[in-house]
Amino acid sequence: MKxxxxxxxxxxxxxxxxxxxxxxxxNVSIYANHEDGLYxxxxxxxxxxxxxxxxxxxxWLYVYKACxxxxxxxxLIQLKEGENILFExxxxxxxQYVFELTDGVKxxxxxxxxxxxxxxxxxxxxxxxxxxxxxxxADVRAFWKKNIRAMRRQKIQTLITKDExxxxxxxxxxxxxxxxxxxxxAYVSYPADAGKKSLxxxxxxxxxxxPGAPSKASVAESYAKMVEGGALxxxxxxxxxxxxxxxxxxxxxxxxxxxGYSSREPVDKDDYYFKWMxxxxxxxxxxxxxxxxxxxxxxxxxxxxxxxxQSAFLAGIDRRVTTAVLTVPAGIDQGAxxxxxxxxxxxxxxxxxxxxxxxxPYFDPxxxxxxTKADIWCExxxxxxxxxxxxIIAALNTVKTSRTIITYQRPHSVQKGLLKQHxxxxxxxxxxxxxxxxx
Numbered sequence: 001m002k003x004x005x006x007x008x009x010x011x012x013x014x015x016x017x018x019x020x021x022x023x024x025x026x027n028v029s030i031y032a033n034h035e036d037g038l039y040x041x042x043x044x045x046x047x048x049x050x051x052x053x054x055x056x057x058x059x060w061l062y063v064y065k066a067c068x069x070x071x072x073x074x075x076l077i078q079l080k081e082g083e084n085i086l087f088e089x090x091x092x093x094x095x096q097y098v099f100e101l102t103d104g105v106k107x108x109x110x111x112x113x114x115x116x117x118x119x120x121x122x123x124x125x126x127x128x129x130x131x132x133x134x135x136x137x138a139d140v141r142a143f144w145k146k147n148i149r150a151m152r153r154q155k156i157q158t159l160i161t162k163d164e165x166x167x168x169x170x171x172x173x174x175x176x177x178x179x180x181x182x183x184x185x186a187y188v189s190y191p192a193d194a195g196k197k198s199l200x201x202x203x204x205x206x207x208x209x210x211p212g213a214p215s216k217a218s219v220a221e222s223y224a225k226m227v228e229g230g231a232l233x234x235x236x237x238x239x240x241x242x243x244x245x246x247x248x249x250x251x252x253x254x255x256x257x258x259x260g261y262s263s264r265e266p267v268d269k270d271d272y273y274f275k276w277m278x279x280x281x282x283x284x285x286x287x288x289x290x291x292x293x294x295x296x297x298x299x300x301x302x303x304x305x306x307x308x309x310q311s312a313f314l315a316g317i318d319r320r321v322t323t324a325v326l327t328v329p330a331g332i333d334q335g336a337x338x339x340x341x342x343x344x345x346x347x348x349x350x351x352x353x354x355x356x357x358x359x360x361p362y363f364d365p366x367x368x369x370x371x372t373k374a375d376i377w378c379e380x381x382x383x384x385x386x387x388x389x390x391x392i393i394a395a396l397n398t399v400k401t402s403r404t405i406i407t408y409q410r411p412h413s414v415q416k417g418l419l420k421q422h423x424x425x426x427x428x429x430x431x432x433x434x435x436x437x438x439x
Contacts (some may be wrong), residue, residue, distance in 0.1 A: 061076075203234050308387075
């Protein structure tokens with residue numbers, strides 16, 4: 001299997017988040033001898049710390065295999081100025097390693113490793129050898145087709161509000177009826193002078209949580225202007241919640257209705273939170289494809305984390321999708337623990353009893369991506385504990401269409417200190433969308 005490897009100069013020398021005391025990563029960087037972090041089986045993996053100034057206190061090295069958080073290998077190390085070898089070995093197995101240097105007595109906060117002063121790097125050996133954890137249920141596609149047919153039996157009805165034209169764009173808010181507990185709610189934007197069958201579709205899907213969950217006119221407008229000639233763009237919120245509400249409204253949702261939604265056990269696959277979320281994404285795409293402005297050729301779905309989950313699902317289930325642009329996609333290979341790896345968010349299989357084995361596979365896009373007709377562009381974080389690199393690679397190994405896989409030394413969330421270095425990758429993401437709109 002050939003990978004579209006993109007070599008990125010991505011040294012882990014981060015800027016301090018605030019002025020003040022020096023953190024470990026102000027003076028220490030970690031490098032690997034392959035800048036993309038990818039190795040063939042049997043190659044020598046060399047990881048070293050480059051030290052500008054020796055830290056005053058103790059420094060610990062933690063090594064995590066397969067992104068398992070518990071029981072990492074750890075040792076106290078003595079750093080010197082210059083190059084310090086942390087790992088050098090010809091690795092002859094299919095494996096992912098994450099290396100952490102910390103000047104504390106315990107590892108950094110896994111949920112947000114980039115926000116602390118610790119220094120991280122990840123490597124993946126034998127990427128082509130990774131396999132998806134779950135076996136595919138024989139009826140997984142039939143399950144979704146049945147539910148999509150049931151949804152489509154309801155004629156699309158819309159409520160359009162906040163409809164205005166300015167700066168050459170028509171932008172409006174739309175409520176779209178859908179089966180399940182909530183409708184689709186989104187902003188739509190496109191060039192006001194667009195003719196019939198002239199515009200590609202760009203559907204932007206949201207990451208997890210409530211603070212950034214409401215859809216916004218400005219986001220839809222930015223995607224409408226992203227490609228030459230414009231696009232029929234939608235910013236869909238994942239939860240069907242009201243948009244344009246005060247911040248306290250969303251904070252209250254987080255404390256109440258949405259609290260722990262990703263951790264809910266999939267006891268009943270016919271009434272599971274993510275079933276309704278994914279059907280809303282499908283409904284939104286159906287709505288866009290019914291617009292006479294759509295060129296009938298190009299459908300681009302894109303999102304980060306949970307938005308990547310929804311995008312990958314649509315790419316796997318809907319043949320109209322021509323390109324999926326994914327950034328650290330969540331929900332991919334939720335059964336990775338069955339192959340000896342840490343599973344991906346929402347981690348249903350690691351949190352609940354084996355009774356969920358029967359239902360979790362239906363909501364894992366890794367089992368649908370092998371059927372996609374879409375080209376895939378995917379950014380993967382090499383020390384992302386939320387959506388481990390090995391799991392995403394396992395799913396992409398099943399894809400038969402064109403793939404561009406970018407591995408980058410980043411955690412799941414790109415923190416302030418990483419933004420400058422990550423700018424190049426974000427520009428590549430935008431270019432991938434632009435290219436997909438004319439391909």
